[in-house]
Amino acid sequence: MDFGTFLWTSLAAFLTLGTFSFLYKDNPFYKIAEHLVTGVATGYFLIILWHNGLVPNLFQRLEDGNWYLLWLDSSRPLYLIPAILGVMMWTRFSKTWSWVSRWPMALYIGISAGVAVPVEMSARVNKQLYATMVAIDWNNFFGHGGFNLLDTTSGLSQVLIFVGAMSALIYFFFSKAHTGVFGGVATFGIWVLMIGFGASFGFTVMARISLFINRLQFIDDNWVQNAFNTVREPNPNWSGWFQAVFWVIMVLFIGYAVKEFVDYRKRVRSQTA
Amino acid sequence: MKRQIPLMLVLVFGMFLIFQYFIPHETSEKAYEFLLDWITIIGIFAMALAIWSLFRVTVAKVRTRKENWGYSIFTLVGLFSMMIFGWTAPNGEGWGWYFIFVLSVLMAIGMLVQTMSVKSGRGLWAGLMFVFLIIAVLIGIFDNAWSFHFMSAEPLENPMFRSFFDFVLMPILATTFSLLAFFIASAAYRAFRARNLLATLLLVSALIVMLRFNPYLTPIFGDYMARTSNWLMNVPNLAAQRAIVMGVGLGIVATALKVILGIERGYMGKG
Numbered sequence: 001m002d003f004g005t006f007l008w009t010s011l012a013a014f015l016t017l018g019t020f021s022f023l024y025k026d027n028p029f030y031k032i033a034e035h036l037v038t039g040v041a042t043g044y045f046l047i048i049l050w051h052n053g054l055v056p057n058l059f060q061r062l063e064d065g066n067w068y069l070l071w072l073d074s075s076r077p078l079y080l081i082p083a084i085l086g087v088m089m090w091t092r093f094s095k096t097w098s099w100v101s102r103w104p105m106a107l108y109i110g111i112s113a114g115v116a117v118p119v120e121m122s123a124r125v126n127k128q129l130y131a132t133m134v135a136i137d138w139n140n141f142f143g144h145g146g147f148n149l150l151d152t153t154s155g156l157s158q159v160l161i162f163v164g165a166m167s168a169l170i171y172f173f174f175s176k177a178h179t180g181v182f183g184g185v186a187t188f189g190i191w192v193l194m195i196g197f198g199a200s201f202g203f204t205v206m207a208r209i210s211l212f213i214n215r216l217q218f219i220d221d222n223w224v225q226n227a228f229n230t231v232r233e234p235n236p237n238w239s240g241w242f243q244a245v246f247w248v249i250m251v252l253f254i255g256y257a258v259k260e261f262v263d264y265r266k267r268v269r270s271q272t273a
Numbered sequence: 274m275k276r277q278i279p280l281m282l283v284l285v286f287g288m289f290l291i292f293q294y295f296i297p298h299e300t301s302e303k304a305y306e307f308l309l310d311w312i313t314i315i316g317i318f319a320m321a322l323a324i325w326s327l328f329r330v331t332v333a334k335v336r337t338r339k340e341n342w343g344y345s346i347f348t349l350v351g352l353f354s355m356m357i358f359g360w361t362a363p364n365g366e367g368w369g370w371y372f373i374f375v376l377s378v379l380m381a382i383g384m385l386v387q388t389m390s391v392k393s394g395r396g397l398w399a400g401l402m403f404v405f406l407i408i409a410v411l412i413g414i415f416d417n418a419w420s421f422h423f424m425s426a427e428p429l430e431n432p433m434f435r436s437f438f439d440f441v442l443m444p445i446l447a448t449t450f451s452l453l454a455f456f457i458a459s460a461a462y463r464a465f466r467a468r469n470l471l472a473t474l475l476l477v478s479a480l481i482v483m484l485r486f487n488p489y490l491t492p493i494f495g496d497y498m499a500r501t502s503n504w505l506m507n508v509p510n511l512a513a514q515r516a517i518v519m520g521v522g523l524g525i526v527a528t529a530l531k532v533i534l535g536i537e538r539g540y541m542g543k544g
Binding site for chain 2: 008009011012013016019020022023024031032033034035036037038040041042043044045046047048049050051052053054055056057059060063078079081082083085086087089090092093098099102103104105106107108109110111112113114115116117118119120121123124125128129131132149150152157160161162163164165166168169171172189190191192193194195196197198199200201202203204205206208209211212214215218236
């Protein structure tokens with residue numbers, strides 16, 4: 001690792017530690033990271049949308065025309081319409097002309113809603129129903145190769161998925177009172193939902209923990225070990241500057257911690273006095 | 274005209290796209306793709322609105338010297354740096370005057386904000402802005418080590434653009450998400466007390482999934498913990514998720530129909 005790359009890694013480590021410092025409280029390091037990411041993320045997505053969205057969808061389609069004729073001589077001049085509509089969106093900030101932005105907004109909403117009706121019905125409702133109502137595997141009802149209740153592809157699991165999904169849907173049906181058989185099915189539905197929520201929650205927690213471990217590994221493997229050259233294959237480019245950068249960042253955080261501790265002591269003393 | 278035309282547009286385009294789905298013809302497919310391109314383009318123009326909004330809010334914070342206004346400078350630097358790196362790229366190995374150019378543009382923007390912020394001595398800041406702007410323009414014209422690329426995707430390979438993504442954006446986003454591990458744990462402590470059957474079901478299934486990879490439990494439970502966790506994820510969880518997805522799907526369809534038929538008009542705002 002050369003010194004330039006180490007400086008970038010140190011910046012990443014500084015921002016990582018700064019973000020983690022929010023666990024203590026909102027502080028200057030966290031604020032720096034928070035404000036920086038707002039600008040960088042906005043700029044990043046603007047550039048990605050420009051190069052991957054606007055250029056291929058608009059500019060490359062109009063490029064056989066002449067810009068001084070507003071590309072009206074292009075082979076696909078109709079693509080000027082969304083561009084004009086897009087510009088009309090910018091009237092949003094004018095009090096007098098903001099109504100103009102409703103036209104492109106209406107077009108956007110209309111097209112999106114029109115696309116959503118059949119597509120969502122197909123993908124989220126019909127296909128989910130097809131996958132839920134499969135033919136029951138009677139030959140392996142209690143599991144493949146004998147009695148195995150934890151077999152997720154057994155006939156019993158297929159029945160449980162169908163009954164569970166239908167019961168959960170019935171739980172969300174509030175046009176009929178949840179009493180009698182209907183109420184019993186709805187109660188089973190909420191059990192299924194609770195088990196599902198628990199499993200999803202546990203899965204999410206584990207994903208976050210993995211991410212947390214990954215950040216700690218980054219700090220240790222990529223930053224601390226490179227700063228002190230304790231990596232498996234010693235870095236030939238290593239110099240004392242690596243450690244110096246490390247200590248500058250650490251002094252910033254330790255200095256802030258000491259300042260906070262002194263402030264805390266002062267507060268406690270003033271309260272007791 | 275202010276309200277009727279938008280309602281008509283939503284109705285006409287919405288109904289057209291619903292019926293278009295059931296017409297398996299080349300022209301129908303082309304119309305579908307054409308209109309999808311339209312909303313992509315309109316959406317990107319709307320993104321400019323969002324960026325302008327961010328710029329306005331950030332500059333207003335600096336101008337009025339609101340509390341913590343100094344941090345807004347990081348937002349502006351991050352935003353404009355990414356924009357410069359995303360539209361420029363080095364032509365070879367060397368960088369030439371590239372970084373002086375970037376610094377000049379950022380300084381010019383800083384001076385512009387300062388000109389808007391101060392009540393007296395605007396001339397000085399405006400003058401400095403023009404100096405930095407002229408430096409940037411001269412470097413842009415005469416430096417051949419790098420060039421602007423508005424129509425090709427070369428800047429996406431710009432080492433500075435990639436470094437900002439790898440060493441600024443990704444670490445902060447990944448760390449922010451990993452922070453949720455702590456907040457989610459404190460939320461779980463409050464939500465997971467086994468006060469009744471439903472809370473107990475939630476607690477037990479979450480614990481089984483969380484303890485799945487715990488190496489200390491493997492000698493006691495063997496692979497049962499992993500298999501039970503797998504079953505929980507693929508049977509009850511799948512059933513619950515399917516019910517939710519179907520509910521969400523029906524909700525989206527109902528809302529879309531309300532919008533198309535003009536019952537839901539929130540998108541038009543007031544006036």
